[in-house]
Amino acid sequence: MLAAAGEANRVARGCCSGVYPITPQTEIMESLTAYPFTKGAVVTVESEHSAMGVCIGASIAGARAYTASAANGLLYMTENVFAAGYYRLPIVLVAANRTIGPPWNIWVDQGDSLALRDAAMLQFYCESHQDLVDTILVAFRVAEDPRVLLPALVAQDGFVLSHALMDVDLPDQTQVDAFLPPLDLPHRIRRDHPRIYGGLTWPRDTQRQREDIEHAMQAVPHVMEGVLDEFETVFGRRPAGAFPAACTDDADLVIVACNTMARTAMHVVEARRARGERVGLVRAKLFRPFLRDELVRALGSARRVAVLDRNHSPGSGGIFWAEVVASLAGRSDVLVQDYIVGLGGTDVPHAVIDAIVDDLAARECAGPPVFFEEGG
Amino acid sequence: MADDPAQGAGAVVTRSEPLWRPGNSACAGCGMSLGLQWLDQALHGGMLTLVVPACCAVATPGAFPDSAYGVPAVGSTFASSPAVATGVSRVHELNDEPDPTICWAGDGGTYDIGMATLSAAAERNEDVIYVCYDNEIYGNTGGQRSSATPAGARTTTTPAGKPEPKKDVMAIMAAHGVPYAATLSLAHHDDFMRKLAVAQTTRGFRFLLLLSPCPAGWKSEPADTVELSRLAVACGVFPLYEVFNGRRYRINARADGTPLEDYLARQKRFAGVAFDVEAARTATKEKWARLEALAANFPTTDVSVTGDAGHLWLRVLVEDRPSVLARVAGQVSRRGVNIETVVVRHLPDRAHTYITLGVDADEATAERVARGIARLDAVVDVEPFVGECPEPQAEQEPKAEMRPDPDTPPTVR
Numbered sequence: 001m002l003a004a005a006g007e008a009n010r011v012a013r014g015c016c017s018g019v020y021p022i023t024p025q026t027e028i029m030e031s032l033t034a035y036p037f038t039k040g041a042v043v044t045v046e047s048e049h050s051a052m053g054v055c056i057g058a059s060i061a062g063a064r065a066y067t068a069s070a071a072n073g074l075l076y077m078t079e080n081v082f083a084a085g086y087y088r089l090p091i092v093l094v095a096a097n098r099t100i101g102p103p104w105n106i107w108v109d110q111g112d113s114l115a116l117r118d119a120a121m122l123q124f125y126c127e128s129h130q131d132l133v134d135t136i137l138v139a140f141r142v143a144e145d146p147r148v149l150l151p152a153l154v155a156q157d158g159f160v161l162s163h164a165l166m167d168v169d170l171p172d173q174t175q176v177d178a179f180l181p182p183l184d185l186p187h188r189i190r191r192d193h194p195r196i197y198g199g200l201t202w203p204r205d206t207q208r209q210r211e212d213i214e215h216a217m218q219a220v221p222h223v224m225e226g227v228l229d230e231f232e233t234v235f236g237r238r239p240a241g242a243f244p245a246a247c248t249d250d251a252d253l254v255i256v257a258c259n260t261m262a263r264t265a266m267h268v269v270e271a272r273r274a275r276g277e278r279v280g281l282v283r284a285k286l287f288r289p290f291l292r293d294e295l296v297r298a299l300g301s302a303r304r305v306a307v308l309d310r311n312h313s314p315g316s317g318g319i320f321w322a323e324v325v326a327s328l329a330g331r332s333d334v335l336v337q338d339y340i341v342g343l344g345g346t347d348v349p350h351a352v353i354d355a356i357v358d359d360l361a362a363r364e365c366a367g368p369p370v371f372f373e374e375g376g
Numbered sequence: 377m378a379d380d381p382a383q384g385a386g387a388v389v390t391r392s393e394p395l396w397r398p399g400n401s402a403c404a405g406c407g408m409s410l411g412l413q414w415l416d417q418a419l420h421g422g423m424l425t426l427v428v429p430a431c432c433a434v435a436t437p438g439a440f441p442d443s444a445y446g447v448p449a450v451g452s453t454f455a456s457s458p459a460v461a462t463g464v465s466r467v468h469e470l471n472d473e474p475d476p477t478i479c480w481a482g483d484g485g486t487y488d489i490g491m492a493t494l495s496a497a498a499e500r501n502e503d504v505i506y507v508c509y510d511n512e513i514y515g516n517t518g519g520q521r522s523s524a525t526p527a528g529a530r531t532t533t534t535p536a537g538k539p540e541p542k543k544d545v546m547a548i549m550a551a552h553g554v555p556y557a558a559t560l561s562l563a564h565h566d567d568f569m570r571k572l573a574v575a576q577t578t579r580g581f582r583f584l585l586l587l588s589p590c591p592a593g594w595k596s597e598p599a600d601t602v603e604l605s606r607l608a609v610a611c612g613v614f615p616l617y618e619v620f621n622g623r624r625y626r627i628n629a630r631a632d633g634t635p636l637e638d639y640l641a642r643q644k645r646f647a648g649v650a651f652d653v654e655a656a657r658t659a660t661k662e663k664w665a666r667l668e669a670l671a672a673n674f675p676t677t678d679v680s681v682t683g684d685a686g687h688l689w690l691r692v693l694v695e696d697r698p699s700v701l702a703r704v705a706g707q708v709s710r711r712g713v714n715i716e717t718v719v720v721r722h723l724p725d726r727a728h729t730y731i732t733l734g735v736d737a738d739e740a741t742a743e744r745v746a747r748g749i750a751r752l753d754a755v756v757d758v759e760p761f762v763g764e765c766p767e768p769q770a771e772q773e774p775k776a777e778m779r780p781d782p783d784t785p786p787t788v789r
Contacts, residue, residue: 014470016463041466046496050459053452053493057427057463060450063470065463083453189448189464191423191475194393196443198434198451205440 001136002066003035004176012182013062014039018054020047022073023106024158025096029068048073052080059089060197062188066091070158071098074112084151085120087197090143091151098158099344107345108157111311114319120213122152123288125258129166132156134239137179141227144183147219157259171235179234217289242286243298247273251280253360254302256324258284261308261348268353279357284320292327304335306360310342317369338369390421393446400444402436405598407588408509410562418572420724423475425464429457429485432516455489457481458497461504476576479506483524484514487543498552501580511590519593528651537649541659549583553622560586561616563606567628571618573725587614595644604642610634612660615667620757625671688735688742692749693757696722696729700754704731707748713737
């Protein structure tokens, strides 16, 4: 889909990417370097920092740009990810979530992309290949909307999803062309209108620039609604919004989870529903911007919320949990408990999520974040 | 989508604004500031995209919404200018825009934090002109040592003088085999302009090292910036030379016996520290011995034919003045070699010209001819090669193309 999105810009200023290998996203960059773009360049650089550097130069020059990375690669790229946001460049970055080392561990953990949470960048988390394919296209449209103009990260679980096989309805180039118009970046380099990008700003101008970015983030829900409508028109299916919810209308207890963990949790919800338990699921798909009101609506009547965090912010707890708690500020009627699970690729099977639901149901009040694992 | 509707995508855009406008906040006597003005002269009003890492060249153009740059300028993160320039340059190429992409970076961004990025862009032979304005110090942060700081210099982080010698970044770039690498001095205007002209007509990665005196960091008088540049060349500390394809070295100015002390005495950064002048003199001599050895064969013997298959060509860079073409042609004819094609292309500076000769000769003869041409005083460079004629290049039509008549020396229409 990255290639199709790049090819869709062949009638505009083309596409250009800097790419650098890291497990488990290497196959993405390999396929990009092999793709016969009509008007494109894929540059095999010496680091993730430069991969994003090339994307920045290409994007400022008006091309569509994207790259992919994971784990320490995302951290190495971080300075330029922030720069891409502050330049207001709609670059799409795919993350194959992987544990940050040392010690070295190639398995899934969302701590890498979540470490970029304070960059001026949208963040989507995907549960399946279809979700990933569709969300990449949606991410380009939302990121390139003149009301937004921010980079977007699209995350998937390393190996669990990145190396799994699934049936996918892959759109053809004609459909992508119909959905993704040529990029016309309003502030790109223009030879007849010289500008400086990233010069000095004084404090007040800097604060205003940050405020502009906040406004762009606030425009995302409205922009995304329109984009999803158009997606449905072109492709005949509708990708999930910020917080797809299941069985939450009458739920007493709701699980909040992202990526493939949400699929496992769905099976637990179905099993418990079959036994008559009022359990629901909210999948956290859009992490930045974090739409607090939408989350509260999605949680419905739930009085107990289990947040599954496959990440860890030392000294604080789970990163999704902190967002959920902030969204429910003032709601003393809702018990929110953080469960840190699956770090470093530890498996999170049904039994673990089942045990979490039991644990939460038995609690009288919320406690500090819990490191939860199978059998104990 | 096309912007500049009046210009067309492939057109050369000229600009009315200078590259580096008045009102910038560069210090008095700033070598970088003078260098930007000379760069502007060398570009003859052509459009370009500047990529400038976080350094004095981003700090001095002024604050939002103002900028002293009269051209598009991308202020990149510190280590990233060659990577960002890669993206800009590739997209220019995709859209047939001839504007050169020029990195303008200090020694911190070049020798230190940007070295890996620079090396990678050079290795990929990106179509970028990279200029390092080397003030031998982290000037923008108030004067800390960099790996470009020479031995003995006092900085805020080497209060007793720097123990280690300056890194030889030219040797590193030459080792990459980049098409063109050259040193620049702010006291040698003609040499600066000629090298920028060569850089502009060469494709691929071009590396230019400008010695950029920094009165604040060198503790020198602002009025001495040009004189210090002259002394650095005259005493041999900063050799003026150029390297073609990483192989052929040409020395442009030799030390004239000026004592090293004349250069050192005008900079308080060398005062008050235990500075070993004799060691510095020895190091300079050794540097020159290496350089002379590398340049010893240029241009008279290192004219070996390169390329794969096809025609034999001689590409000759000459100073653009009357009778030079006739003298070049004379060198060919005196060896009984027939000229089959002549392509003449002026450089933007109007002071230099590329003459490309298609010759009917074997390789050994062509090398002898090339050696003869290289001895002519107006000849800057000569390169024999085998292959398809590289000209006319897409961006510029040749001025003349003709089949020479044996009785009539070729002339330019």
